[in-house]
Amino acid sequence: MGAVTSSMAAKFAFFPPNPPSYGVLVEEGTGRLRMTEVNERDNVDVLRLGTKRGTQIVAVYVRNPAASMTLLYSHGNAADLGQMYDLFSELSLHLRVNLMGYDYSGYGQSTGKPSEQNTYADIEAAYRCLEEKYGAKEEDIILYGQSVGSGPTLDLASRLSRLRAVVLHSPILSGLRVMYPVKRTFWFDIYKNIDKIPLVRCPVLVIHGTADDVVDCSHGKQLWELCKEKYEPLWVKGGNHCDLELYPEYIKHLKKFISAIEKSAHLKNGSVPFTDNMDKPRNSTDCRPRPSADQRERSRLSTDQRENPRTSTDHREKSRASVDKKEKTRRSVEQADKANNCATEQPEKARNSIDRFGEMMRSAVLCNIDCFKPVGAKV
Numbered sequence: 001m002g003a004v005t006s007s008m009a010a011k012f013a014f015f016p017p018n019p020p021s022y023g024v025l026v027e028e029g030t031g032r033l034r035m036t037e038v039n040e041r042d043n044v045d046v047l048r049l050g051t052k053r054g055t056q057i058v059a060v061y062v063r064n065p066a067a068s069m070t071l072l073y074s075h076g077n078a079a080d081l082g083q084m085y086d087l088f089s090e091l092s093l094h095l096r097v098n099l100m101g102y103d104y105s106g107y108g109q110s111t112g113k114p115s116e117q118n119t120y121a122d123i124e125a126a127y128r129c130l131e132e133k134y135g136a137k138e139e140d141i142i143l144y145g146q147s148v149g150s151g152p153t154l155d156l157a158s159r160l161s162r163l164r165a166v167v168l169h170s171p172i173l174s175g176l177r178v179m180y181p182v183k184r185t186f187w188f189d190i191y192k193n194i195d196k197i198p199l200v201r202c203p204v205l206v207i208h209g210t211a212d213d214v215v216d217c218s219h220g221k222q223l224w225e226l227c228k229e230k231y232e233p234l235w236v237k238g239g240n241h242c243d244l245e246l247y248p249e250y251i252k253h254l255k256k257f258i259s260a261i262e263k264s265a266h267l268k269n270g271s272v273p274f275t276d277n278m279d280k281p282r283n284s285t286d287c288r289p290r291p292s293a294d295q296r297e298r299s300r301l302s303t304d305q306r307e308n309p310r311t312s313t314d315h316r317e318k319s320r321a322s323v324d325k326k327e328k329t330r331r332s333v334e335q336a337d338k339a340n341n342c343a344t345e346q347p348e349k350a351r352n353s354i355d356r357f358g359e360m361m362r363s364a365v366l367c368n369i370d371c372f373k374p375v376g377a378k379v
Contacts, residue, residue: 013148013175013190014114015078016107022082024048024058024109035060038085049129051105051121055112059102059126060085061134062092068262069164070098070136074123074149076170076242080108087245094251095258097142098134102126116151116175116190123152138162142261146170147215147241151191158199165231165261166204167254170212170241173219197226203264205231205257207250209239231257 023036024046033046045061060081071091075084081103092099104119105112112118130136142165145153150171157166172178175190185192197204204227208220217235224233234253236244244250 013077013116014104014106016104016114017078017080017083020082020108021080022085022108035082035085037082041089044085044089047129047133049102049125051118051125053105053112053118053121055105055110055118055121057102057105057110057122057125058108059100059129060088061129062088062099062101064092064096064098066096067092067098068096069140069142069258070100070130070134071095071142071144071167072123072126072130073099073101073144074119074146074151074153075101075103076147076149082108091254095254097258098136100126100130119148119152120155123156127156139164142167142258144169148172148191150193151175154193154196154200155191157202158196161201163200163202165202165257166200167257168204168206168220168223169244170208170215171206171220171223172215173222177219178215193223194226197223198228201228203229203231203257203261205254206233207236207244207253208233209236209241209244211238212241214241231260 022038025034025036026032027034033048034040035046041062043063045063047059047061049057049059051057058081073084073088073091075081081101084101088099088101091097102122102125103110104114104122106114106118110122127141130141131138138160139162141163143153143157143163144167145151146169150168153166153168154171157163171193172191173194174185174192176182176186177189177194185195204224206220206224206227208215208217210217220233220235224230232253234249236247236249239247
């Protein structure tokens with residue numbers, strides 16, 4: 001049974017880049033590990049982690065001094081750490097999180113061969129490292145699974161009762177369902193996410209492209225429907241399987257999600273369903289001072305109109321009142337302009353940040369677009 005499952009997994013689920021996009025060197029004197037073929041950063045640790053199945057996997061840990069949470073990222077099936085390195089650094093910076101990414105057994109410079117069970121052991125090793133080496137607590141960890149990475153992500157999430165949150169990026173219902181529209185789960189299927197997601201007890205964000213021609217968007221939508229604690233999903237209009245990072249709404253929605261769970265006092269034991277006003281669209285151009293200034297201006301004008309008949313006893317007084325009204329009208333216009341400027345200043349800054357993220361991602365190799373298609377197969 002296990003051999004059949006592993007054979008099926010190897011047939012269509014795993015496409016490690018060959019040759020790997022990076023190498024690992026040991027620094028003389030310090031023994032510190034370094035990655036080659038990447039733009040090295042001082043805030044990134046390179047690690048080798050042993051798994052319970054006897055393999056050694058390579059992982060990277062990106063530190064952010066402003067972080068209160070840590071994101072554990074399981075990448076797609078046709079990428080390795082060298083290709084994901086820049087994305088990890090950008091996500092850590094923009095989301096203000098520490099981030100750990102790892103290569104599955106048989107990927108990059110990790111030893112062994114890729115298999116479903118090995119990926120479960122791989123993510124456990126990475127999670128254990130976060131707890132033991134970096135002191136991360138379960139309630140401060142977010143699991144992020146992209147494509148096939150949704151398998152190990154949901155397997156681990158289904159067994160953790162106090163996890164902070166889960167992000168599913170172009171996820172699969174199960175391995176078999178990617179290839180065939182089966183209605184039930186068979187024993188030889190792999191990554192049975194459809195059966196595991198009801199066991200997840202933390203907020204779940206699902207992101208999927210509506211034009212995904214590798215894993216249909218219906219996978220993401222059905223998983224979202226099965227979530228116990230749903231967060232507003234992101235269906236990226238026109239997005240395919242491996243290009244969602246290029247859309248501005250991707251990083252914008254992720255930042256909104258991270259902000260929401262940071263502010264929540266969500267507890268897994270005896271908790272109430274996760275709800276947050278951030279799920280509702282906010283009027284980002286509402287700057288508050290404008291309506292209050294208008295109300296004050298109307299109040300003053302009304303008072304002036306009542307006072308003017310009493311005080312306008314000669315032609316000079318009427319002229320003065322006319323000048324006052326013009327001056328007040330000018331001030332009202334200026335206040336309105338200031339309010340509008342206030343309303344657009346912060347969104348413009350955020351837009352510039354998002355645009356920079358998108359430009360950065362356009363230069364990165366994120367994933368092979370045919371990453372879930374076996375040779376000769378049609379999905």
